[in-house]
Amino acid sequence: FLHRWPSxxxxxxxxxxVSWLEEYKARHRAGLEAQRIVASFSKRFFSEHVPCxxxxxxxxxxxxxxxxxxxxxxxxxxxxxxxxTWKYYAKKILYFLRQQNILKNLKEYLQRPPDRQSFLEGxxxxxxYCNPLSDICLESVQVQxxxxxxxxxxxxxTRHPRHPSLAPGADDVLVPEVELQQQVLDAxxxxxxxxxxxxxxxxxxxxxxxxxxxxxxxxRTGIPISLSVLYLTIARQLGVKLEPVNFPSHFLLRWCQGxxxxxxxxxxxxxxxxGKGKQLTVKECEYLIGHHVAxxxxxxxxxxxxxQRMVGNLLNLGKRESTDQSYQLLRDSLDxxxxxxxxxxxxxxxxxRLYFHLGIWPEKVLDILQHIQAxxxxxxxxxxxxxxxxxxxxERRKEEVGPEVKLRADEKHREVCFSVGLIMKxxxxxxxxxxxxxxxxxxxxxxWIRNMNVHSLPHGPHQPFYNVLVxxxxxxxxxxxxxxxISEPREIPHPDIGRYFSEFTGVxxxxxxxxxxxxxxxxxxxxxxxxxxxxxGKE
Numbered sequence: 001f002l003h004r005w006p007s008x009x010x011x012x013x014x015x016x017x018v019s020w021l022e023e024y025k026a027r028h029r030a031g032l033e034a035q036r037i038v039a040s041f042s043k044r045f046f047s048e049h050v051p052c053x054x055x056x057x058x059x060x061x062x063x064x065x066x067x068x069x070x071x072x073x074x075x076x077x078x079x080x081x082x083x084x085t086w087k088y089y090a091k092k093i094l095y096f097l098r099q100q101n102i103l104k105n106l107k108e109y110l111q112r113p114p115d116r117q118s119f120l121e122g123x124x125x126x127x128x129y130c131n132p133l134s135d136i137c138l139e140s141v142q143v144q145x146x147x148x149x150x151x152x153x154x155x156x157x158t159r160h161p162r163h164p165s166l167a168p169g170a171d172d173v174l175v176p177e178v179e180l181q182q183q184v185l186d187a188x189x190x191x192x193x194x195x196x197x198x199x200x201x202x203x204x205x206x207x208x209x210x211x212x213x214x215x216x217x218x219x220r221t222g223i224p225i226s227l228s229v230l231y232l233t234i235a236r237q238l239g240v241k242l243e244p245v246n247f248p249s250h251f252l253l254r255w256c257q258g259x260x261x262x263x264x265x266x267x268x269x270x271x272x273x274x275g276k277g278k279q280l281t282v283k284e285c286e287y288l289i290g291h292h293v294a295x296x297x298x299x300x301x302x303x304x305x306x307x308q309r310m311v312g313n314l315l316n317l318g319k320r321e322s323t324d325q326s327y328q329l330l331r332d333s334l335d336x337x338x339x340x341x342x343x344x345x346x347x348x349x350x351x352x353r354l355y356f357h358l359g360i361w362p363e364k365v366l367d368i369l370q371h372i373q374a375x376x377x378x379x380x381x382x383x384x385x386x387x388x389x390x391x392x393x394x395e396r397r398k399e400e401v402g403p404e405v406k407l408r409a410d411e412k413h414r415e416v417c418f419s420v421g422l423i424m425k426x427x428x429x430x431x432x433x434x435x436x437x438x439x440x441x442x443x444x445x446x447x448w449i450r451n452m453n454v455h456s457l458p459h460g461p462h463q464p465f466y467n468v469l470v471x472x473x474x475x476x477x478x479x480x481x482x483x484x485x486i487s488e489p490r491e492i493p494h495p496d497i498g499r500y501f502s503e504f505t506g507v508x509x510x511x512x513x514x515x516x517x518x519x520x521x522x523x524x525x526x527x528x529x530x531x532x533x534x535x536x537g538k539e
Contacts, residue, residue, distance in 0.1 A: 030067035041089035046514035081504040088498025098132035117303040175239035189277040200274035225251035227273040265298040419522040423489035437467035469494040
C-alpha cells in the first residue's frame with residue numbers, strides 16, 4: 001500500500017491495527033471512481049467553461065475523500081505531454097474538493113470567540129481558498145513568520161541585551177513600557193525593511209498576489225492590509241500589542257500610548273506597514289490619503305472585519321480582470337464574502353448575475369434568487385427577470401441537439417487553410433497560439449467587427465477566422481490573413497489547453513475526442529501540414 005501510494009502515509013499516525021488489505025481495496029476503488037468521473041467530464045461538460053453541474057456527483061462520494069484526492073494528484077502528476085484532458089478535469093475537480101474543505105475550516109474559524117481568531121490564520125484561509133492547488137498551510141506560514149521574529153530578537157539582543165522580550169518563555173507576553181515597545185518596533189523595522197527589503201508594491205499595486213500571505217512572504221511585497229497582518233503578528237509575538245485599523249483607502253495599525261483601551265484617538269500612534277513601519281499622528285494619517293477622516297475610522301476592527309476588507313479587495317480585483325473568461329477570482333471572493341455574510345443581498349445578487357452571465361449552475365441561480373426575494377422583497381422585479389431567463393436557459397439546454405460538425409468537403413469551407421491543433425504566430429502582435437476552432441467567415445457581431453477594425457483588413461470579415469488559445473492565457477479570434485506558421489513550434493502554456501487537446505506531439509496538438517467530433521477531418525490535415533512544413537522528423 002505505502003509503496004504504491006507513499007503520499008498517504010501522513011494519514012496513518014500508527015500502523016498498528018490497520019487492515020492494510022482493506023485499505024488497499026478502498027484506495028483502489030477510490031482510484032477507479034476518480035478515473036470514471038474524470039473520464040466522464042469531457043463528454044458531459046465540453047461546451048461549459050465551468051462544469052458546475054458535475055460537482056454534485058463528487059459531493060456524494062462513496063469513498064474516503066483523501067483517497068479520491070490522491071488519485072486526482074496521480075493523474076495531475078502523470079509524466080509527459082499526454083493525458084492533457086484528464087489533467088484538465090482532474091484539476092477542476094481537485095480545485096472544487098479542496099475549496100469545500102477550506103470553506104468548512106473558514107466557517108469553523110468564524111464561529112470561534114474573537115480572542116481565538118488569529119489574524120494570520122484568517123489571511124491563510126483566504127489565501128488557501130483562492131489558491132487551493134498550491135501547497136499552503138498555516139504551519140509553514142507560521143514557521144516563516146517565526147523565522148522573521150527570531151531575526152528581530154537577534155537585532156534586539158545586539159542593541160538591548162536585557163530587553164524583557166528576550167527572556168525565556170517571553171513569547172506573546174506583553175512588554176509593559178512604551179519605551180521598551182518602541183525598541184521592539186525599531187528592531188522590526190530594521191529586519192523587515194532594511195535587512196529583508198520588504199516594501200509596499202507601489203508599481204503593481206492591483207496584482208492579486210499582493211493579497212496572498214504566502215506570496216507576500218515569498219516576494220517580500222504586498223499592499224497595506226497584507227503587510228499589516230504580517231507586521232501585527234510579529235509584533236504580538238514579541239510582546240507589543242498592535243491593533244488593526246480599517247482606515248479608508250489605506251489599512252493601518254494602531255499602538256496605544258496612553259491608558260489601555262482608551263477611546264481617545266489621540267492616545268494612539270498609527271503605523272503604516274506599507275510605508276516601512278512609519279509612525280503617524282492623526283493629522284499625518286489624513287495627509288496620507290489627502291482628506292479629513294471621521295473618528296470612527298480610527299477604531300480597532302475585529303478579525304472578521306479584517307477578512308471582509310481582504311476579500312473586498314479581491315472582489316474588486318476580480319471585477320477588473322479581463323483575460324479570465326471564467327472569472328475565477330471574482331467567483332472565489334464572492335464565495336468567501338458570502339461565507340461571512342450569507343444574507344448580504346448586494347453580493348448575493350452579484351453572484352446570481354455572474355452565474356447567469358457565465359451560463360453556469362442555473363439551478364443554483366434560482367436558489368439564490370429565491371433567497372434574495374425572501375430577504376428583500378424590493379428586489380422582486382430584478383429577481384423575477386433573472387428567474388424567467390434562467391428557466392428559459394434550462395429549457396434550451398434540455399432541447400439542445402448534438403454539436404455542429406464542420407466538414408472540409410463543405411463548399412463554404414474551401415477557403416479555410418489552417419486546421420485545429422496547429423501552432424501559429426500572429427503576424428502583427430507576435431503572439432504564439434494554437435487553433436481550437438474556426439469559422440468560414442467572421443461570426444462576431446457588428447459592434448465587435450467595428451471595434452476591432454476588421455473592415456480595414458484586405459479581406460475584411462469575409463475570410464476564415466480562428467479561435468485560438470494564446471500563450472498569455474487569453475482566448476482570441478484571429479483573421480486567417482493575420483496568422484502564419486511558426487518556425488519552431490512549442491507548447492502553449494494556456495490553462496484551457498486540456499479542455500480541447502489530449503496530447504502535444506512536439507510540433508502540434510492532438511484534439512481530444514469531443515473536439516474531433518466537431519472537426520472530424522482536421523487531424524489528418526494537421527498531420528499532413530506538419531509533415532510538409534516540419535520535415536526534421538520531430539513528430
